[in-house]
Amino acid sequence: MAQISVIVPVYQVEAYLPQCIDSILAQTFTDFELILVDDGSQDRSGAICDEYAGKDNRICVVHTQNRGAAAARNTGLQRASGNYIAFVDGDDRLAENMLGRMYAAILDPPCDLVVCNFLHVFSEEKNNFSPPLQNIAISGREVLAHQKNQKNYGLWTVVWNKLYKRTVLETLRFPEGKYFEDEFFSDQLYLRCASIRVIPDVLYFYRVRESSTMNTQKTRNYLDLIDAFRARIELYLEQALPVDEVYKILIFLLEPYAKCASAHLQGEDRRRLLQSREFIRKTAKILQKMDVSPMKKCSLPVIGLFPCATFRVAVKFRGLLEKYL
Incomplete structure (x- = not known):
């Protein structure tokens, strides 16, 4: 059993998916399984997943009908066997030390959730930016108490710049058939987290696309x-x-x-x-x-x-x- 299960919902991202998968396979921390959930893609995304699975036995591919990112993540959670869970979007990429840095942070001292900084990556590189974060330890209730103000510790509702202790997610799932599913998910997540570690390292690269779900x-x-x-x-x-x-x-x-x-x-x-x-x-x-x-x-x-x-x-x-x- 792998220590970390990395879950990637995949939908219509053939142009970016190889870079995403390569960044995961290149991790300095190698004790992980990669679960690629092809959410009914009509482009070559599903075929790309299968090609990579044929080259690396850490990869599991699940092909489903198109039901949205929430359902794809839930499918990944059902298949996951790791003690810790990470979510990655199919058009994003990771720094090569992300899993190792996050794994070390979640173990010492032990906590329920680790959050790292990330870079917004635009088509024009000059527009790239990352938000300021501090190296702190807090509770989930503290996060909720400051969710919509400047003192929110950088813990946005996004799910992909985090490493989760598996037990925190045992009874927690994404609401299927909903848009903005991260907003529903995050509140219940923080209620379940007694201890959270925030680290300022930029370890996740979030691609901002005009055609992304949030922008359409x-x-x-x-x-x-x-x-x-x-x-x-x-x-x-x-x-x-x-x-x-x-x-x-x-x-x-x-x-x-x-x-x-x-x-x-x-x-x-x-x-x-x-x-x-x-x-x-x-x-x-x-x-x-x-x-x-x-x-x-x-x-x-x-x-x-x-x-x-x-x-x-x-x-x-x-x-x-x-x-x-």
Whole structure:
């Protein structure tokens, strides 16, 4: 049994997949299995997976119908046998010491999750950048307490710059059929992590493509992002996490809500939007009764009654509002 299971959901990435797989096979840490889940690709991605599997017995290939990245990752988790889990997107690549550096960090001192820094890789190299990170140890609840502010320790909702202790993921799966699945996944993940190590090393290279899923979202798909923020607000209230953080999540929810409200959705999509409208109103009322600043307390009735208008004002006066709210 390998120590680390590396899971790669593969879909329509034939141009980038060889570089991705090569970067994994070139790791200085070699005690891993590589699970390539071909999510019904129509290009040569599936064939490329099979070609690599014929050359290295550490590679397992699973071909499935197209069901999305969440289902592909879940399929990989079902096949994984390692004590630790890593996710890699099929168009990204790793530094050759990533697995070794992360494995050493998760063992000493023992922790549930290790997070590394990453580089945004654009088609024009001059635009590449990596966010600033500090070498720290924290708990999952601390992360949740600062998820939507500047002190979030660099622990974004993305899943691919992390090494997970297998036991943390035993009962945790990605919501299938949802867009923005990382948003749903991350909250439950951090609740399960008593100890997290953050290291500033840039070990993951995230390719930013105009044709990627995040950059081609249809307006109605933002209903799923609204649902993710709604679930997060409910979780924060249930777990008695900071009310100021709940307020910020509510503010973040206004953007996808405004996108959907302006799209004249119909049928089931319209019903979901109206439910979200009522959720915003009720949440604003709940927060009004809690210990928030006078400025926030005054803003909540407006948010509850006029969410779209509030978002437009927030965008126009963002700098000023961030200073006082």
